[in-house]
Amino acid sequence: MFSDFGFHLSRAWWLDLGFGLVLGWLLMTSIFVVELAAGWIRITGYFQTISEIPFASAFLVSALLFVFVGISEELLLRGYLLTNLAEGFRWFRWITPKVAVGAAVISSSAIFGIGHIANPNATPTSTFVITLGGIMLASGYVLTGELGIPIGLHISWNFFQTTVYGFSVSGLQLPVTVIATEQAGPQLLTGGAFGPEAGLIGVGAICIGTIAVVQWVTFREGSISLCSQVWTPEIR
Template sequence: MSSDRPTSLARLLDRVVRLGWNHTERRLRLPFRLVLALVVAVLVSRVVSVGIGLLTDNYRGGVLAGAFPGADLGTVLRVVSSLSAALGIAVIVAVAGVALDRRRLPDFGFHVDRSWWADCAFGTALGVALMAGIFLVGYAAGWFRVVGTAFAEPGFSFLGLVAGYLVVFAAVSLTEELMVRGYLLTNLAEGLRVGPVTGRVALGLAVLCTSGLFGWLHAGNPNATLVSTATIALAGIFLAAGYALTGELAVPLGLHFSWNYAQGVLFGFPVSGLRVGVALVRTRETGPDLVTGGRFGPEAGLLGVVAILLGIAAIAGWVRLRSGDLGLAEAVWTPELRWRER
């Protein structure tokens, strides 16, 4: 019996190791990868927050005035903060995605080519068109009233804010899409393929999970309600549609950016409860909150819900037109791992 003990112990240790390590894929299993990715995210976010804090202190002390003569330093700080967040997320995905997941960076939705840019342009145009539709329908029905044009907060430059928010919303789009859709949805879609769960079912579950998270991440915004949280979760499905159908983040990136920019800067609506302080057309909601979304913005109203549903249909139509077919992208749940080429 004593001779069998080392063998039994080795088997036990091997079983324990297999709980956390996938020998076939030569990497940690999903729950452990996500925990370590969270650790990386906390460390990176801490570094970013410290850097932004130092920058803010310098701003308050007037040190930056000479570096940006004539600029609205508040706008500069918004831009720098947004770019820092985007850079931080890119670092997190580079470290966690490549080192832990053993994926290539393009597998998170960045196989950039002419087709990728065409999809991004479509997403950008779609976001503007849908928000313009919300404005025109609401204005025609008397639910919105135009109270000014070319508005900017006192003490701020209109053109400076218009240009600054181009960068801010582009950075926000990259940050949220890369984090929620590119990294987390991809990992969940692959990791949920267990037992009888097929790739398509796993992708559907991943979309629902990440969209719920997307709604929860906005639950703390000003003027948020249970309704707004639910509609933002629906918007998460809307944004995930382009990724699920193409395997690329091109459509979601363009759509996310232009939806926010048109909503806040072009038409003066609150963006998920936040006023941006600049508007090409300044509007005031005079209709019922159920329709307009009230102080949270159109995303929390029936106008926003209808626009989201129309947007999902438009994305499906675009993908079918571009590819001649309509189906879920298998690359989302079956990415090539780097070690397989060795």
């Protein structure tokens, strides 16, 4: 059942999805504004596509692509893999739930980072930063037991990164963007050709995003704690 992997689709689930979408937009917009103000990027055009496909059609296809990527990757890496790792670690009775979930978060996030190692312009730094991004995405799941926050955040982070602001997303450049940009700043900070996910500015955004997720869950639920369904299989 999809509900076992974070798809209960309650009112709270949809609120979390909306929060994730807004958070991804805010984080990537902040990166764009900071880099633009610092002179690390140069705007080269608007509403561009390098194919013969009309801009509106290419824009829509890009949006649908990132919806698919956000749902499928979160279902696989957080909903399925993280959950099964946490449940597996709990077979060792001396491992506490917190340790089991922590180990599952780190393991699944490392796999997330390694999964991008063959992308264009990937570096050890990009693998590390994407692993941190996996921890940010996992935080919403382990605190709520639902995939609303990570799916929303994953979709808008990717979509605004490349389709709106023209950065490379994990080293990949889509043939459509609202604002075409060219990197000019130090690679250590901006991530260079790989995009913000390989630079310190990406690390900063991920740290802020993780804090925002914790604050949101605290606001919505009144407190925060690890959700037991992450490591406890439902009995039917």
